[in-house]
Amino acid sequence: MTVPDLTHRETRALELMDDPDCDLVALERTYRHFALVNGVVAGWRRVYRRRIRPLLEASPDGRLTVLDIGSGAGDVPRALADRARRDGYHLDILAVDPDPRAHAFATAERRSPVPGAAPGRDATLAFDRTTSRALVDEGRRFDLVLSNHVLHHLDPVDLGDLLDDSARLATTLVLHNDIERSRLAYLLYAAATLLPFRGSFIRHDGLLSIRRSYRVDELRREVPAGWKVEGQFPFRLLLTRTGTPETDLEAAAEAAAAQGAGGAAAHPGGTDA
Ligand SMILES: C[S@@+](CC[C@H](N)C(=O)[O-])C[C@H]1O[C@@H](n2cnc3c(N)ncnc32)[C@H](O)[C@@H]1O
Numbered sequence: 001m002t003v004p005d006l007t008h009r010e011t012r013a014l015e016l017m018d019d020p021d022c023d024l025v026a027l028e029r030t031y032r033h034f035a036l037v038n039g040v041v042a043g044w045r046r047v048y049r050r051r052i053r054p055l056l057e058a059s060p061d062g063r064l065t066v067l068d069i070g071s072g073a074g075d076v077p078r079a080l081a082d083r084a085r086r087d088g089y090h091l092d093i094l095a096v097d098p099d100p101r102a103h104a105f106a107t108a109e110r111r112s113p114v115p116g117a118a119p120g121r122d123a124t125l126a127f128d129r130t131t132s133r134a135l136v137d138e139g140r141r142f143d144l145v146l147s148n149h150v151l152h153h154l155d156p157v158d159l160g161d162l163l164d165d166s167a168r169l170a171t172t173l174v175l176h177n178d179i180e181r182s183r184l185a186y187l188l189y190a191a192a193t194l195l196p197f198r199g200s201f202i203r204h205d206g207l208l209s210i211r212r213s214y215r216v217d218e219l220r221r222e223v224p225a226g227w228k229v230e231g232q233f234p235f236r237l238l239l240t241r242t243g244t245p246e247t248d249l250e251a252a253a254e255a256a257a258a259q260g261a262g263g264a265a266a267h268p269g270g271t272d273a
Pocket of ligand 1: 070076131133
């Protein structure tokens with residue numbers, strides 16, 4: 001097997017699932033495989049233990065509102081809600097994705113929203129076919145805003161918009177979890193996906209995702225002040241930011257108003273943060 005040059009990010013080749021005209025049967029199969037692949041590679045168990053559970057412990061009623069941006073098949077928010085429920089806490093999660101195919105899959109009736117949860121009591125999980133920008137425009141706020149495997153899909157403008165949106169939407173914490181590009185990650189993923197996952201995009205898109213993903217130092221150069229990039233073992237990176245309290249948003253809005261419509265207003269997700 002030839003290993004491509006991984007010195008630089010691949011930014012031109014697009015993943016098969018991002019093609020609106022891709023094979024729908026293979027796409028559904030890919031969505032179905034996401035739970036297994038994310039469960040093995042994405043490291044949410046540790047992120048939950050180190051970043052989310054402490055917030056739940058600190059919350060007076062043991063509850064948090066959560067936004068998952070780019071939720072795809074919905075397996076990550078479902079697993080987080082279930083994990084919190086088993087710890088005796090409550091996550092009230094909104095999972096959004098503008099892709100109609102992802103939304104249809106995530107909301108198909110045969111998948112229970114949160115396994116074992118009494119609806120509306122132990123955990124709640126809702127899906128909406130929308131974007132982070134639309135939620136900003138609606139003035140929505142969440143304690144915690146997160147994403148999985150979204151950063152490497154985006155061009156620089158969309159990445160900037162996502163960071164701006166997530167900083168505005170979160171009152172407490174933003175967690176963007178993604179792959180860190182490496183030759184070893186590529187070789188291991190290629191070996192692990194050689195035989196299983198036939199008829200789905202898991203192998204092709206996963207290998208391309210590794211090629212499209214950042215190294216820690218590259219992502220640090222891309223993000224505005226206020227964001228922190230940490231490598232996570234193995235082959236992961238976590239981009240985090242403390243949220244924007246209501247008072248800061250009000251101050252930013254007042255500054256924007258004072259500068260007038262044409263002024264370059266300080267905003268929570270921008271370089272002024
Ligand atoms: C590879 S999928 C990741 C799906 C899922 N999080 C996972 O890890 O399996 C990336 C998704 O992000 C969505 N997306 C990208 N930018 C977004 C935004 N600003 N708001 C909401 N969804 C977005 C895309 O539609 C796409 O379905």
